[in-house]
Amino acid sequence: MHRTKVRIVEDALDANNTIARANRADFDRHGVTVVNLMSAPGAGKTTLLERVLGPGIDGVRVGVLEGDVQGSLDADRLADLHVPVTQINTDSGFGGECHLDANMVRSALDAVPLADIDLLIIENVGNLVCPAEFRVGEDARIMVSSVAEGADKPLKYPLMFRTCELVIVNKLDLLDHVDFDLDLYLHHLDAVHPGVARMLVSARTGEGVDELREWLRRLPDRAAVPA
Numbered sequence: 001m002h003r004t005k006v007r008i009v010e011d012a013l014d015a016n017n018t019i020a021r022a023n024r025a026d027f028d029r030h031g032v033t034v035v036n037l038m039s040a041p042g043a044g045k046t047t048l049l050e051r052v053l054g055p056g057i058d059g060v061r062v063g064v065l066e067g068d069v070q071g072s073l074d075a076d077r078l079a080d081l082h083v084p085v086t087q088i089n090t091d092s093g094f095g096g097e098c099h100l101d102a103n104m105v106r107s108a109l110d111a112v113p114l115a116d117i118d119l120l121i122i123e124n125v126g127n128l129v130c131p132a133e134f135r136v137g138e139d140a141r142i143m144v145s146s147v148a149e150g151a152d153k154p155l156k157y158p159l160m161f162r163t164c165e166l167v168i169v170n171k172l173d174l175l176d177h178v179d180f181d182l183d184l185y186l187h188h189l190d191a192v193h194p195g196v197a198r199m200l201v202s203a204r205t206g207e208g209v210d211e212l213r214e215w216l217r218r219l220p221d222r223a224a225v226p227a
């Protein structure tokens with residue numbers, strides 16, 4: 001019984017990876033670089049995107065694919081910045097899943113103006129576990145954590161931290177108001193994903209946001225280099 005269950009999970013992930021490769025081929029054909037942006041609920045993904053995309057990224061046309069269980073609150077915030085935004089709700093047809101998978105992203109691709117953008121940022125559903133399991137065809141994964149979540153999170157949710165190209169520590173402005181040992185957090189991060197790129201930012205004050213904008217600006221060049 002147990003073996004069967006494992007097998008089914010493996011098959012599901014294989015199927016997901018096949019669709020993720022098809023997504024990736026479509027993105028490549030249009031020359032679009034794709035970021036999968038993940039975090040626990042409320043770590044600040046949308047606020048960071050507002051900060052980055054408000055002024056825009058020099059020479060890079062950005063589109064956003066918004067993943068939420070329900071509603072379009074985040075998509076509405078970003079559409080105010082005149083960024084092309086496409087909404088996926090996992091509760092309509094996808095069982096209210098706590099993550100985006102490759103099939104959900106594929107189902108939305110017709111609505112994404114791939115010919116008119118260079119960079120697609122996919123804001124995943126807020127969750128520290130499930131999104132890490134599912135590739136969606138992205139070139140890079142960014143994980144946003146915040147100082148309000150505790151220094152132990154890299155140890156407790158290692159897959160999320162291990163599979164990212166960039167880890168952002170957000171809400172730096174709250175550092176003096178919460179019990180968060182930044183050195184310990186970075187120590188745990190290095191134990192789980194040695195040397196991973198990291199940025200300390202505050203979406204509220206704007207600290208560190210230019211560095212993130214620059215990282216995103218240069219991503220298409222880096223992604224074009226074969227691994």
Ligand SMILES: Nc1nc2c(ncn2[C@@H]2O[C@H](COP(=O)(O)OP(=O)(O)OP(=O)(O)O)[C@@H](O)[C@H]2O)c(=O)[nH]1
Nearest residue numbers: 040041042043044045046047126170171202203204
């Ligand atoms: N003090 C402070 N608050 C922040 C910062 N970044 C975001 N917030 C606040 O944190 C709350 C959640 O921010 P969002 O950007 O909506 O978080 P999210 O990760 O997009 O949330 P979900 O999409 O629901 O997972 C909001 O009230 C933001 O104003 C920050 O750097 N400092």
Ligand SMILES: [Mg+2]
Nearest residue numbers: 045046074123
């Ligand atoms: Mg959000």
